[in-house]
Amino acid sequence: MSGSKMVVQALIDQGVDTVFGYPGGAVLPIYDEIFQQNSIKHFLVRHEQGAVHAAEAYARSTGKPGVVLVTSGPGATNAVTGLTDALMDSIPVVVLTGQVPTFMIGSDAFQEADTVGITRPCTKHNWLVKDTDALAHTLHSAFHVASSGRPGPVLVDIPKDVQFANGTYEGPAKMKSHYQPKLKGDLEAITALVAAMEVAQKPIFYTGGGVINSGPIASQLLRELVAATNFPITSTLMGLGSYPGNGDNWLGMLGMHGLYEANMAMHDCDLMINIGARFDDRITGRLDAFSPGSTKAHIDIDASSINKVIHVDIPILGDVAHVLEDILKVWKARGRKTNSKALKTWWGEIDDWRKIRCLDYATDSKVIKPQYALERLEALTKDHDRYITTEVGQHQMWAAQYMTFNDPNRWMTSGGLGTMGYGVPASIGAQVAHPGSLVINVAGEASWLMNMQEMGTAMQYGLPVKQFILNNERLGMVRQWQELLHGERYSQSWSESLPDFVKLAEAFGAKGILCSDPADLDEAIMEMLAYDGPVIFDCLVEKHENCFPMIPSGKAHNEMLLGDAAIKGAIDASGSVLV
Amino acid sequence: MNALNITKGTSSKSAYNLRSGHADLNERHTLAVLVANEPGVLARVIGLFSGRGYNIESLTVAEVDHQGHTSRITIVTSGTPQIIEQIKAQLGRIIPVYDVHDLTVEGPSVERELSLFKVSGKGEKRVEALRLADVFRANVVDSTLDSFTFEVVGSPEKIDAFAELVRPLGLSEMARTGVAALSRG
Numbered sequence A: 001m002s003g004s005k006m007v008v009q010a011l012i013d014q015g016v017d018t019v020f021g022y023p024g025g026a027v028l029p030i031y032d033e034i035f036q037q038n039s040i041k042h043f044l045v046r047h048e049q050g051a052v053h054a055a056e057a058y059a060r061s062t063g064k065p066g067v068v069l070v071t072s073g074p075g076a077t078n079a080v081t082g083l084t085d086a087l088m089d090s091i092p093v094v095v096l097t098g099q100v101p102t103f104m105i106g107s108d109a110f111q112e113a114d115t116v117g118i119t120r121p122c123t124k125h126n127w128l129v130k131d132t133d134a135l136a137h138t139l140h141s142a143f144h145v146a147s148s149g150r151p152g153p154v155l156v157d158i159p160k161d162v163q164f165a166n167g168t169y170e171g172p173a174k175m176k177s178h179y180q181p182k183l184k185g186d187l188e189a190i191t192a193l194v195a196a197m198e199v200a201q202k203p204i205f206y207t208g209g210g211v212i213n214s215g216p217i218a219s220q221l222l223r224e225l226v227a228a229t230n231f232p233i234t235s236t237l238m239g240l241g242s243y244p245g246n247g248d249n250w251l252g253m254l255g256m257h258g259l260y261e262a263n264m265a266m267h268d269c270d271l272m273i274n275i276g277a278r279f280d281d282r283i284t285g286r287l288d289a290f291s292p293g294s295t296k297a298h299i300d301i302d303a304s305s306i307n308k309v310i311h312v313d314i315p316i317l318g319d320v321a322h323v324l325e326d327i328l329k330v331w332k333a334r335g336r337k338t339n340s341k342a343l344k345t346w347w348g349e350i351d352d353w354r355k356i357r358c359l360d361y362a363t364d365s366k367v368i369k370p371q372y373a374l375e376r377l378e379a380l381t382k383d384h385d386r387y388i389t390t391e392v393g394q395h396q397m398w399a400a401q402y403m404t405f406n407d408p409n410r411w412m413t414s415g416g417l418g419t420m421g422y423g424v425p426a427s428i429g430a431q432v433a434h435p436g437s438l439v440i441n442v443a444g445e446a447s448w449l450m451n452m453q454e455m456g457t458a459m460q461y462g463l464p465v466k467q468f469i470l471n472n473e474r475l476g477m478v479r480q481w482q483e484l485l486h487g488e489r490y491s492q493s494w495s496e497s498l499p500d501f502v503k504l505a506e507a508f509g510a511k512g513i514l515c516s517d518p519a520d521l522d523e524a525i526m527e528m529l530a531y532d533g534p535v536i537f538d539c540l541v542e543k544h545e546n547c548f549p550m551i552p553s554g555k556a557h558n559e560m561l562l563g564d565a566a567i568k569g570a571i572d573a574s575g576s577v578l579v
Numbered sequence B: 001m002n003a004l005n006i007t008k009g010t011s012s013k014s015a016y017n018l019r020s021g022h023a024d025l026n027e028r029h030t031l032a033v034l035v036a037n038e039p040g041v042l043a044r045v046i047g048l049f050s051g052r053g054y055n056i057e058s059l060t061v062a063e064v065d066h067q068g069h070t071s072r073i074t075i076v077t078s079g080t081p082q083i084i085e086q087i088k089a090q091l092g093r094i095i096p097v098y099d100v101h102d103l104t105v106e107g108p109s110v111e112r113e114l115s116l117f118k119v120s121g122k123g124e125k126r127v128e129a130l131r132l133a134d135v136f137r138a139n140v141v142d143s144t145l146d147s148f149t150f151e152v153v154g155s156p157e158k159i160d161a162f163a164e165l166v167r168p169l170g171l172s173e174m175a176r177t178g179v180a181a182l183s184r185g
């Protein structure tokens, strides 16, 4: 079998039916094979970065690895941002790149790049295949590595002569790998955690993307555990939806722009149970003031995440679903105990924090407040079978705060890398995976422009993605930091010379909607939802709104800013060096 | 407060905090990393150290099992206990890494390094160099009328000591292999 045929066969054998890609000289034999088959549908993006983000959202919303096919040189380098994004957020993506023929490697051939060298630090693993006989095994290994353990992006670089040459194909069953991450947690540690849970007076579950990566069963077990113990629960940006946003024990998102009650509960708790999160700096705030009085447990499948920045007392290495199952078993076997009297007091404290109503904002009858826009979007779409993607900036944080995610795999956002330009291609990937569902990209105008070429992809494949742009004519999040940190000197944070988004939509053949009056908003959103095709919704919002609550850089969880009145001198010199 | 023995609930639990507050607690560890002998594996290991800002004091690598395609990388590194734990965990994440052993904590081990010294000089200095070589059980592997090349094998400290002593005697060049190490028994 030829190498290029093997590529297609391996994808089929891995259960792949969708590939995002872009052709070029070094992958022509593979594209020729794609032309001659019907099992795999190829989606032609407009930029390779878009292919990777689309594949990420495909993966995030289905639980299956996303697959990308691009050419050598610029095709591969364009994929680097997507790979880094997927690495930071632990998203399983398999990227196949073409390479110049083996006998030309190292000669600075046309469109030659050291792809495995360039992508080594931004993939979980990568391979350069020099022999067609090794190709099938490598491809199957790539899928295994991408989706086992802590998931992540992998890349297989395939020189053109390897694609043309004949070799022996082997199926996935023959794949051998010493890479077999441990799924079950240590029972002794689990028992120690359960014992701590039984007596804890102020416990909290702090959950992250790992719950979602562990699969729907993990979310189900988490819900069972929360209901059984009546502990409060918060989540990182990446973990939204693993516990329902309308659930009784939900405190809302935590972290830099997290809810007051969530951050205060994290600060004051006496038992913190981290499930599949990684103590990221957006979460912890000032490290030496991070939850000073608590015993900390950490469930993670990646040993390097444990004790990386925060010392934990009860480390549990394993897969979230497996560990949660054992926690429930042990907890039940030991008599289903919690310190219910103390818990009642704890909930009382939490309810007092809730009374602050940290998400309240000054409403306006003339100008659309971005928070209001999202509240209305939420109200009018919450009963839909809905997937939300975002770009990066204030709008992203507002979407996390004002929209409700009741199920896992419904929320696609760039967390770790914070990649502007993620949302448009991600909405395409999610829509490809869920053709009949409502897919909305909550965007900022600046981010949206970064990968807007992908509207062409949406048009070509009839993907009715809704681009909901909160247009503040500002790099809003940058502007907010300049206001707080740099004496209101707004250096380069204006979005100048913006296109007319309605005409732009029409130029693509999509529908454009402009809305600037709060009174028209509901009707305009309904018009967007009613339209059977891609929509670009230009929602003109208040230009100077800041995103609150906010833990300023270098501050602790209990030093949150709740509104504009508090921002003067909020960040000191040591905080201003932080990102 | 001991970095390894924090009393629960009395301190912040930030490992960063422990790092900066106890810079004096830097420890030197010798790690044996067994890896698949495949292209790029050394780049992965070195890239990890440079990318995450860890120290490499010495690094040696060679295939040790031809049939099993296994190489052994011996790395001498230093850092606080937390950093050392991170380094081991990060090494363990690299897919072609089979096993990571911390020889410094896993019981007694032996460490050896090979070094070559070219000492140029005449007269009394030349004689003195030979005498030193004898004390250090160095081999003369090359000699000319005005230079000797010595081979010294031993612990890194022994090689450091030899270097100190022959420097004033006309040390003109030296080469060291870095440490190879095995656990005892």
Ligand SMILES: Cc1ncc(C[n+]2csc(CCOP(=O)(O)OP(=O)(O)O)c2C)c(N)n1
Binding pocket: A391, A392, A393, A394, A395, A396, A418, A419, A420, A421, A443, A444, A445, A446, A447, A448, A470, A472, A474, A475, A476, A477, A478
């Ligand atoms: C690729 C990239 N470049 C720069 C940044 C830094 N950055 C973070 S938010 C932001 C502004 C985003 O503006 P917009 O998309 O309009 O969103 P808003 O904050 O106004 O809602 C910038 C420039 C980034 N996150 N990603």
Ligand SMILES: [Mg+2]
Binding pocket: A393, A444, A445, A446, A470, A471, A472, A473, A474, A475, A476, A495
């Ligand atoms: Mg904006």
